[in-house]
Amino acid sequence: MTVEMLWKKCLSCYTLMYYKPNTSFLKLHVYPIRQDPALEQGIDKEESSDGYKRIKKPHPDKYLQPERTFSLRADMETAEIQPQELTFRYNRINFYEVFIENPDRKLRLTLLHSNNDEPVWTCDVHQDDYPMSGYVEASGASRGASGVSTSDKHFVDKHRVQLTNRVSNIAPILDELLDNEVIDQETYTRIRALSTTQDKMRELYIGPLQAAACKKIFYDILLKNEKFLVKELSEKD
DSSP states (O other), X not given: OOHHHHHHSOBOEEEEEEEOOSBSSEEEEEEEEESOHHHHHHHHHHHHHTTOEXXXXXXXXXXXXXXXXXXXXXXXXXXXXXXXXXXXXXXXXXXXXXXXXXXXXXXXXXXXXXXXXXXXXXEEEOGGGSTTBSOXXXXXXXXSTTOBOTXXXXXXXXXXXXXXXXXXXXXXXXXXXXXXXXXXXXXXXXXXXXXXXXXXXXXXXXXXXXXXXXXXXXXXXXXXXXXXXXXXXXXXX
């Protein structure tokens, strides 16, 4: 099939979406690609190696024509999307990057023809689609299961020094963080290889524990594995 014939032929399309975990913001990569399982698998592998996780959503129901330009729009004014337009090509892949500092509700994304704003795909991204990123905690809440105090400072942050120095039962904590997908296998292996518990805790703090959703999971794990330490520190608040 010649390039000229491909330009005229509309293709069945996939839309692949990935998010960056363990961040306080939301960052998405959105790929419009031709329907090709091998190409999809290659993008999955590359994004996974960069630490991104996939968000599975329905693919477009309309066919896309190669060499036409498309725009991705978001219904949040604070959303930053780069580039503004992409040309859909058969043999070259590219993606939109969507960045939102503090997502506080459902996000709707729409892919449109750039020349006439005709929508070809619409997708709702809910907060539970990216459970380890972009989590905004409610203000003024008393501390409960989430570990958030009335001052809005999370227990995990407020007692960082004490937890770093006094957590002793780190092995099952790491096991549960891996099981809850707060850390991946590579991070788990790297942290386990550190020589001291303090170094392992510091590594958690500079990485996954920067995301609020991950702090909540970590706090719940602490309640099970270091309940007496958590109780002691809570009583000092």
